[in-house]
Amino acid sequence: MSNWFQNLANPTRFMALSDKLLPTFALLGSALLAVGLYQSFFVAPADYQQGETVRIMFIHVPAAWIAMFCYALMTASAIGTLVWRHPMADVSARAAAPIGAVFTALALITGSLWGKPMWGTWWVWDARLTSVLVLLIIYLGLIALWRAFDDPARSARPAAIVILVGSINLPIIKFSVDWWNTLHQPASVFRMDGPTIHPDLLWPLMIMALAITFIFLSLHLLAMRNEVLARRVRRLEQRAAARGPTSRSQNDTRVHA
C-alpha cells in the first residue's frame, strides 16, 4: 500500500494511471446515474407523508454526502502534505476544493427547495443547515487562500493547516442533528441501529449516491490532471523567464536563419 502511494508521488505515473481510471469512472458514473434516475422516478414510490417531493432526496442526500466526503479527502491530503510531503497531496486538495464547494452549494440549494414545501420555509438557522453553510465558507476561503499565492509550493503548508482546522466541522455537521434540537431530520441511513428508510426508497438512494461518487471521482481526477499540467506550464514559464530576452532573441534568430 505504501509502495502504491510512493509510486503516485511521481506526477508522470499519476498521469498515466489517471488516464486509464478517468474514462472508467466517468462511464461507471454515467451508467449508474441512468439506472439511479430510472429507479428514482419510475420505481421508488411516493412517500406517505411527503408525497412526490421525497424524490428531491435522491440528489440532495448524495450531494451532501459528497460535500463531506470531499472535505474528508482534502483532510487526508492535508495530512499527506504536512506529514509525508507527498507531492500529489497538495495537488489533490487544491483540485478538490472547487468541486467540494459546488456539491456543498448544491446540497444547500436542493435542501432549500425541499424545505420550502415540507417545512414552509426556504431557510432556517438550525445547526445542520448552518454547519453546512460554514463548510461552504471554508471551501471558498481555501480557494481564496490558494489564489493569494503565486507559487503553489508556498501555499501548500498554510492551506493544509487551514484544512485540518476546518475538519473539526465534519463531526459537527454529522452529529448536529443529535447534539441540538434541529428542524432538519436526524440521520436515517448511517445509524448504529441500521437505516430507518424503507428499502424501496433506500435502494434508489444508494444507486444515486454511488453514481454521484463516481462522477465526483472523475471530476476530481480531471481537476488533478489540470493542476499537474498547470504546474508544468509554470515551471517552463519560469525557465523561459530565467533564460531572459537575450537567449530568446538568439533562439528567434536561429529559427528565422
Next chain:
Amino acid sequence: MLGEFSSFIVWSYAIFFAALALLAIWLIVQNRLVKRRLSNLQQDQPDGR
C-alpha cells in the same frame, strides 16, 4: 406523476444537473487550454522539453 410540488422537484434536478454539467465543461475547457499552453511552451524550449 410529479404531483402538486412538481416545480420544486423540477428546479432541484435542473439546478443539480446544470451545475454538474457546467463544472465538467469548465474542467474540460481548462484541460484543453493548459495542454495547448504546455505544447506551445515545449516547442519554445531550446532542448525541446
